Amino acid sequence: MNKKTRKKMLVGGVVATLSFLPGCTDMFKKGSEQAPTETRSAQVPMTGEVLVTIKGVPAITTESLAQEKEKLLKANPQLRQALAMIDSKELDRNILEGLINQKLVDAYIVSNKINETAEYQAELKDLYESMERMLNSKFFSEKKSVTVPETEIRSFYETNKDKIQGLVMSQGGVAATGLEFSDGAAARAFVARAKTSPGGFKKVAQDDGLTPKIKDFKLVHSQSIGIDEKLRDKIAAIKTVPSVEVFEINGVFWVVNATAKEEPKYVPYEQIREALKQQLEQNKRVEVFAKEIEALKKEYAVEVKEDYFAPAEAPQQQAALQPNNVQPAAKQEVVEKRIA
Numbered sequence: 045m046n047k048k049t050r051k052k053m054l055v056g057g058v059v060a061t062l063s064f065l066p067g068c069t070d071m072f073k074k075g076s077e078q079a080p081t082e083t084r085s086a087q088v089p090m091t092g093e094v095l096v097t098i099k100g101v102p103a104i105t106t107e108s109l110a111q112e113k114e115k116l117l118k119a120n121p122q123l124r125q126a127l128a129m130i131d132s133k134e135l136d137r138n139i140l141e142g143l144i145n146q147k148l149v150d151a152y153i154v155s156n157k158i159n160e161t162a163e164y165q166a167e168l169k170d171l172y173e174s175m176e177r178m179l180n181s182k183f184f185s186e187k188k189s190v191t192v193p194e195t196e197i198r199s200f201y202e203t204n205k206d207k208i209q210g211l212v213m214s215q216g217g218v219a220a221t222g223l224e225f226s227d228g229a230a231a232r233a234f235v236a237r238a239k240t241s242p243g244g245f246k247k248v249a250q251d252d253g254l255t256p257k258i259k260d261f262k263l264v265h266s267q268s269i270g271i272d273e274k275l276r277d278k279i280a281a282i283k284t285v286p287s288v289e290v291f292e293i294n295g296v297f298w299v300v301n302a303t304a305k306e307e308p309k310y311v312p313y314e315q316i317r318e319a320l321k322q323q324l325e326q327n328k329r330v331e332v333f334a335k336e337i338e339a340l341k342k343e344y345a346v347e348v349k350e351d352y353f354a355p356a357e358a359p360q361q362q363a364a365l366q367p368n369n370v371q372p373a374a375k376q377e378v379v380e381k382r383i384a
Contacts, residue, residue, distance in 0.1 A: 096144055103147050104140065113139050185333050192324040198313065200320055205310045216308035217265030218282050221258050222275075222300045223249060231290045231297035238288045238301070245288050245301035263306060 092107030116139065117124055127135065153159050159168075205211050225231035234252070238245045249255050261271060264279040271279075275298055278291045285302045292298075340346075 095140065096147075098147060098151065104143050109136060109140055109143065112143055184336070185329050188332055188336070190325050190328045190332060192321055192328065197317060197320050197324060200324060201313050201316065206308070211311050211316060212308060213311060214306070214309040215263070215265040215267055216306040217263035217268065218279050218285065218302050219304040219306070220261045220264055220279050220282075220300050220302045221245070222261060222279075222298050223254055223258055225297040225299060228290075228292065228297050231299050234299050235288050235290050238299070244286075245299075261300075265308075 090102040090105045090108065092105035092110075094102045094105050095109060096102075096104040113136065158164055223234070225234070234248060238248045241248050243250075246255075249258055261268075261279065264271065264276055266277070266280050268276050268280070272293055275291060275293045278289075278293070279300055279302065282289065282300075282302045282305070285305045287302050289300050289302065290297055291300060
């Protein structure tokens with residue numbers, strides 16, 4: 045991808061991001077009970093040099109453009125990295141185009157009184173309440189500061205580096221080859237010779253004409269596939285290399301020649317530390333949030349009618365609970381009539 049093409053894609057992304065951002069900002073500033081009935085330019089005094097007029101009325105100025113640009117970059121920090129590749133004036137012009145589009149959409153909605161319809165008002169109220177709740181939760185969770193000590197981050201890294209997706213650069217393992225024997229005595233005799241022969245495993249296999257039957261397992265680790273799991277785990281557990289071992293697996297005997305061992309390789313701690321710190325902070329925020337909510341339940345005397353949520357009893361169970369000498373009213377009446 046050449047620089048010009050990438051530049052166009054970045055600019056296009058800015059335009060797409062901007063398309064409805066200003067309108068959303070104006071909408072929620074209005075509140076849930078009243079939809080916007082006029083364009084923002086008619087409400088907020090225009091400062092700075094006028095860049096765009098709509099029906100002769102100033103709609104966008106250098107000051108409002110700068111404010112919307114800052115909002116865009118604050119909401120999308122990744123765009124700041126793209127600024128170095130985009131001409132400042134070109135970026136401003138594309139942002140301006142997005143603002144013009146939104147101003148026209150706003151004007152159309154107002155002039156056609158779409159914002160006064162019950163459907164619009166209902167959806168606006170739902171959106172406002174949703175945004176308000178999200179902000180309330182955000183500020184509530186941030187009410188108390190959360191810190192994660194360096195020792196905890198490091199411990200989390202060491203404990204979970206095998207489990208975190210993308211953190212393992214290489215699984216490592218034991219480099220091994222093997223020969224399959226059906227007879228345990230023959231396998232053990234082969235191992236004894238391999239351990240004493242100057243040429244080791246390969247030379248003994250060559251002398252016995254077994255070289256074509258040698259299977260190369262390559263690096264064997266706990267996640268290796270294409271190998272019997274029991275044999276895999278036996279090989280991966282080998283501590284000393286080089287060594288020749290015999291393992292009985294499912295009624296057959298494998299003579300394994302372990303030649304080397306590589307330790308797993310992970311993304312360096314320094315590169316992943318900040319991401320882990322943010323994750324742990326978020327985890328702690330969830331814990332603090334839960335504790336605060338429990339405290340507020342007590343402070344605000346929250347009571348729940350739990351009986352309402354109890355599973356309904358089956359009719360047979362209800363009947364079984366009644367004492368034998370107590371008859372339901374209707375049945376008791378029939379009994380009384382029969383006696384009479």
